Amino acid sequence: MISGRAERCLEGRTALVTGASRGIGRAVAGALGAAGANVVITARDTDGVTEAVAGLRKSGAHAACCAGSVGDPEHLGRCTGLAMREFGRLDILVNNAATNAPYGPLMEADPGEWRHAFTVNVEAALRLAQLAWRAWMREHGGAVVNVCTEGTHGVGPNVGAYGTSKAALLHLTQQLAGELAPSVRVNAVSPGLVRTEMARFVWEGAERRIAEGLPLGRIGEPDDVARAVLWLVSDEAAWVTGADLLVDGGTRVRAAAGTGPYAVHDQLGHVRPD
Template identity: 45%
Template sequence: MTEAVQDSGAPDSGRVALITGASRGIGYGVAEALVARGDRVCITGRNEDALKEAVEKLGADRAIGVAGKAADEEHQAVAVARTMEAFGRVDFLVNNAGTNPVFGPMADLDLNVARKVYETNVISALGFAQQTWKAWQSANGGAIVNIASVAGVSASPFVGAYGMSKAAMINLTLQLAHEFAPLVRVNAIAPAVVKTKFARALYEGREEEVTSAYPLGRLGAPSDVGGAAAFLTSAQSDWITGQTLVVDGGIFLNAGVG
């Protein structure tokens, strides 16, 4: 797939996206989709080596990487500044960076862990949105896509802190869509279980059982979310804002998730 992106000959769209948490998994799937259609991207992540590898796969002429922690305000400012320096614009922001360091009931949740989850998953998304708004979008427009989760729209056993943060992210989407209109469209994507290292605790060792609950017969792939993000940052979605697109393989047709 990497070679297809690099050798596709896709014309330069002139558009630029900043994608957080994109050295692998869903974020990388989004980066691949946008690069394939001709966009240039800045990707962020905590692991500098993983970022370098991702940039090489995407194409050094199409991508740059900025390492840092998503919740760090200085990192947010640097990532946006580097994007502007390298490409002169930042049309799209995809807030994908997230964490879920705990798996268990809410009754036993360490409140400090809850604060960390909220800081990384929600406050960082707001920080990046503020930075891109000030640097480019407030004068030139664009689109923001927040990667939420089905856990944010329905109770999901043992990932309550994560779901709580994603519900807040969906509300953040509504608030920003209202405040940033008409120049900037803001939407969210709520994936069900996608086969990534991040989500493996939800399916590892019981993938057949988990998959059986999905009407479409498989778990998600990063490219499924990448395609949705490409749509929400395209002209075909120019009259869509403040919405949450559920990408779930049909799981909501059944009683439970996962």
């Protein structure tokens, strides 16, 4: 958890964070709460999101939760409605929820899973931006951060659907940055390999070897990404929009040499569990 010494730079603002029951989303919610924001979190896991909001409140944050899938448009409306009812405003949106299915070669991708990846990873982000705009940001301004991936800057084995959908999300970020300026800033943060459950199949059993191939000598932690998001939504980044902030431990520096995490994962013959 990021220290409460974030100088309360978001005091009085309200943030909505998706995919916030664990990993990067939970760390982001904690960082924004520690900086003084009211936080609304959502995730599919009812128990997980309930436990996460309890942790936020225990740390002193004003927080509320709404369990459900971002692939459900009605759920998205409930989330933004909750923010407005509970806190009367919606200044910050962090689109973090994602799916990496279908996993495998694109020639074997199931069309239904492919469409679902775009529904969750791209369409939900647009729908939430629209809802936040109509509910608050059009009149009062705000900041949106979309969590993309370092993988949009290259290719990797078996993650074609995930990478393609995140590349679309990155383009959406830049398009919205142009359309919603100057009152709403829209940016992306693109993590490298981070120690999350979603990425466990990549780093488990290979962490030391992967870390040795990174200039900064370790894989990422959720708080590394959370700090970047906190900066992007704060007034410290007031002249930043349409940016893609790489938080990857230097992965791009070594990618050309074939020593990135997905290259190691492929060399070791790891198989993603069902």
